Amino acid sequence: MCIVKASSISSPSQSEVMANLSVKKVEVCRVAPKPGSPENQSLPLTFFDLLWLRFQPVERLFFYQTSSTDSVLSKLKTSLSLTLQHFLPLAGNLTWPQDSLKPVLSYVQGDAVSLTVAESDVDFDHLINSIFLPAQDFSPLVPQLDVTDERAAAMALQITVYPNHGFSIGTTTHHAILDGKTWTSFVKAWAHICKYEEAQALPSSLVPFYDRRVVKDPSGLGELYSRQHQNKDGRTDNRSLSIASISKDRKAPDREDSIRGTFEFTRAFIQTLRAHVTSKMASDSSLHLSTFSLVSAYTWVCMVKAEEIKGEKTALIIGADSRSRLDPPIPATYFGNCIVGRVAVAETKGLLGEDGLVVAVSAITEAVRSLEKGLLDGAENWVSKFLDFSLYGRTYSIAGSHRFEVYDTDFGWRRPKRVEVISIDKTGAISLSDSKNGGGGVEVGLVLKKQYAEAFDALFASLVLH
Incomplete structure (x- = not known):
């Protein structure tokens, strides 16, 4: 241990x-x-x-x-x-x-x-x-x-x-x-x-x-x-551009009773996570052990434990830039949206167990691999019913990407001292970015009720990996 x-x-x-x-x-x-x-x-x-x-x-x-x-x-x-x-x-x-x-x-x-x-x-x-x-x-x-x-x-x-x-x-x-x-x-x-x-x-x-x-x-x-x-x-001709209210099933936190926290995954810590998963899955080398997968998986496990989720299953919505995945690929500088969503699903008891990190990485791997099988599979339902939130004890989502390298944005006053995705306080999403300290690290941003934030902090700082 x-x-x-x-x-x-x-x-x-x-x-x-x-x-x-x-x-x-x-x-x-x-x-x-x-x-x-x-x-x-x-x-x-x-x-x-x-x-x-x-x-x-x-x-x-x-x-x-x-x-x-x-x-x-x-x-x-x-x-x-x-x-x-x-x-x-x-x-x-x-x-x-x-x-x-x-x-x-x-x-x-x-x-x-x-x-x-x-x-x-x-x-x-x-x-x-x-x-x-x-x-x-x-x-x-x-x-x-x-x-x-x-x-x-x-x-x-x-x-x-x-x-x-x-x-x-x-x-x-x-x-x-x-x-x-x-x-x-x-x-x-x-x-x-x-x-x-x-x-x-x-x-x-x-x-x-x-x-x-x-x-x-x-x-x-x-x-x-x-x-x-x-x-x-x-309606039959609803052309309204007004923003829809957040679904109650998404469980965005009440901002009046919530705090915003930022957590850093150093490169060394990410490598430790990678080594841990590898040691547990010696006979299975097919897991997707990218920085994104490991950071998302560890955060997912900490969130489920911190919030003491009781439902049978939990889900994590991830988005993938599809510019290079389309057939034929489109330019990397294409202006607009080109994101495809996938849902990683895991049994809550598995995430709470001693192999929770491996369970989370396995679920994310399955979701990522599905992009290769059919990028637009099920796309006809993405607006009408992307996901039935009632099936899951908790649904999380990821916003942003460490690959955007937002801390390299220099207007002439050097690197920013802090970068935040503010709207996660409305959507309940988990934000990802590169680290302000550089070195290949990743920052995770959360908005949680105080008691859950404190529990997440304790778990994040010293989660026991069996």
């Missing part, structure tokens, strides 16, 4: 948390693409986009430290305008015209991104270094996305300045318009232009590819999904 240590956090105390974060809104302005940009651009949604039509917007937050904050706003605004020349649709809006089978993302001259500018006198060092914080503390640092039944903005931004200490950039994006890979490309393009003050010279890896014809749909999934969306709520 061995006890494995990982970077973790101490139990939260009242002195370590900052409720009621004070933020003063200075202005709300609109930033348009630099004059001289194309006058308009229109993109029909693909079936990959339609999966997310009424999903919760994705909120993310970057913190940067600098003692000289006077020039921050002007540099960020100027570079944003220049960046939008390459990402025109993000200044546009989503609509669903009566004469269109599918919703359409359109940019027309005059469209712009809503940018909120704010200030805060909060203890910046505490904000970027505290591993446990009340779930609601970051909410004032991300903007609301303008969404109505008839129109939805693609994106909203917020810059909050902490005078003489640093600033944060909050982004809120419509999930039907872009996935995490495309969002990462936009933010890194913005950072590149801001840092190097080069409007035209984006690296090829950051130049978006817009031709929607590369996404083949021989089975008519786009039309099917559009019809299914229109038939929601007992």
